[in-house]
Amino acid sequence: MKSEAETTARAVSGEAGSQRRLYEEHQAATYRLAYLLLQDSQDAEEVVQDTFVYAFQNLERYDAGQGSFRTWLRVILVSRCRNKRRRKRLPRVSLEVLKGIGLTPADPDPRSDPARALERSETRCTVWEALRRVSPGARDALILRYYEGLSYGEIAETLGCSNDAARSRVVHGKAQMRRLLAGSQGESLFGIEIAGMAEAR
Amino acid sequence: MKMKEWHPTDVELARLSGKGTASGNLEHIHSCTRCRSVMADYDWLQGELAETLKSVANEVPVPQAAWSEMQDRLLERKHCQVVRIQVSAVTSAVMVLCLLLWAPGFMKPTAAAQTVPPEVLMRPTPIVATELAGPGERSWSSGASSMLTASRSDARLSPAPALAPSPASPDLESWAIDGDR
Numbered sequence: 001m002k003s004e005a006e007t008t009a010r011a012v013s014g015e016a017g018s019q020r021r022l023y024e025e026h027q028a029a030t031y032r033l034a035y036l037l038l039q040d041s042q043d044a045e046e047v048v049q050d051t052f053v054y055a056f057q058n059l060e061r062y063d064a065g066q067g068s069f070r071t072w073l074r075v076i077l078v079s080r081c082r083n084k085r086r087r088k089r090l091p092r093v094s095l096e097v098l099k100g101i102g103l104t105p106a107d108p109d110p111r112s113d114p115a116r117a118l119e120r121s122e123t124r125c126t127v128w129e130a131l132r133r134v135s136p137g138a139r140d141a142l143i144l145r146y147y148e149g150l151s152y153g154e155i156a157e158t159l160g161c162s163n164d165a166a167r168s169r170v171v172h173g174k175a176q177m178r179r180l181l182a183g184s185q186g187e188s189l190f191g192i193e194i195a196g197m198a199e200a201r
Numbered sequence: 202m203k204m205k206e207w208h209p210t211d212v213e214l215a216r217l218s219g220k221g222t223a224s225g226n227l228e229h230i231h232s233c234t235r236c237r238s239v240m241a242d243y244d245w246l247q248g249e250l251a252e253t254l255k256s257v258a259n260e261v262p263v264p265q266a267a268w269s270e271m272q273d274r275l276l277e278r279k280h281c282q283v284v285r286i287q288v289s290a291v292t293s294a295v296m297v298l299c300l301l302l303w304a305p306g307f308m309k310p311t312a313a314a315q316t317v318p319p320e321v322l323m324r325p326t327p328i329v330a331t332e333l334a335g336p337g338e339r340s341w342s343s344g345a346s347s348m349l350t351a352s353r354s355d356a357r358l359s360p361a362p363a364l365a366p367s368p369a370s371p372d373l374e375s376w377a378i379d380g381d382r
Contacts, residue, residue, distance in 0.1 A: 027266040032258040147254035
C-alpha cells in the first residue's frame with residue numbers, strides 16, 4: 001500500500017494511475033465540504049471538478065513539506081467556493097423544501113424514542129437553516145471549525161486571513177447563529193427568554 | 202452587587218465558550234445566571250452544529266467519482282491551452298506582418314530618433330550689473346552668487362550645458378517679495 005506522499009509524488013511526475021488514486025481518495029470528502037459551503041449539489045459538483053482540474057494541472061506547485069494533499073486541495077476548494085458564491089447569490093431554501101429533498105438529518109440511533117428523534121431532526125434542520133443565514137465569511141469559518149475540526153491557524157491558512165480574523169469569524173458566526181436561533185418571537189431553542197435578557201443588558 | 206450589573210457581551214461569551222473561561226470573567230460567570238445560560242447556549246450550539254454538519258454531509262448523495270470524465274476535462278483544458286498559445290502566436294505574427302506591409306515607414310522614425318544625438322544648447326552668458334557698478338556702490342544682483350557676479354570672462358569660461366532651452370517666460374512668482382505672497 002502506497003503512502004499518500006508517495007502517491008502524490010508519482011502524481012506530480014505525471015503518472016495517471018496515481019492521479020486517479022488521489023482523485024478517488026479525496027473526491028467524496030471534497031464534495032461533502034463543497035456541499036456544506038455552497039449548499040447546492042450542482043454548484044458543489046462543478047466546483048469539485050474545477051478544483052481537481054486545477055490541482056492536477058498545477059501539481060508541481062504542491063509542496064508536501066507545507067501540508068498534506070488534502071490541506072492543499074481544501075485551500076483550492078474554499079477559494080473556488082467563495083468565487084462561485086460571489087458570482088451567484090445563494091438561494092433561500094425553506095425547511096419544508098429541505099425535508100422534501102431528503103436532507104433532514106436522521107437520528108443515528110433507531111432504538112431511540114421516535115418523538116425524540118423527530119425533535120432532534122427538527123432541531124438539526126433549524127440549526128442548518130440558521131447556518132445558511134449567517135454571513136458567508138463566518139459560515140465558512142464555522143464549517144471549517146466544526147465540520148473539518150480545524151484549528152484557528154489552519155482556518156486562517158485556508159481562508160487566507162490572520163489567526164485573529166479566523167477566530168473572530170468563528171466567534172461572530174456563533175453569536176449570529178445564537179441570535180437567529182433565538183427567534184423573532186422571544187422564544188428560543190435554548191429554552192431561555194431572550195427578551196428578558198435584552199432588558200437585563 | 203456591582204459585579205452583576207455588568208455582563209460580558211454575547212460575542213465575548215462566544216469567544217470564551219470556545220476555549221474555556223478566562224480568569225478575569227470566571228467569578229462573574231459563576232455568579233451570573235444570565236451569563237452562565239448564554240455560555241451553556243454556546244456549548245450546546247457548538248455540539249449541535251458539529252452534529253448537524255456531520256449529519257448533512259453524510260446524508261447528501263455524493264456523485265460517483267468518474268475518473269474518465271475528469272481525464273476528459275484535463276485533456277480538454279490542455280488542448281484549450283495549446284490552442285490559446287497557437288492563436289496568440291499567429292495573431293502576433295499577423296500583426297507584425299501587417300505593420301511591415303501597410304506601414305513600411307513605421308520603423309524609420311524610431312531609428313532616426315535613435316541615431317540623431319541630442320542637441321546641446323549653450324545657456325547665454327549671464328549679464329551682471331556688478332561690472333558697471335563702482336567699487337563703493339551697491340550691486341543690483343541680489344540673488345546671484347559671488348561666482349556669478351565675479352566677471353564676464355569667468356562666466357564665459359564655464360558655460361553651463363543644457364539639453365533643453367531655458368523657459369521663455371520668467372517665473373513671476375519667484376520675483377515677488379516675501380510680504381506680497
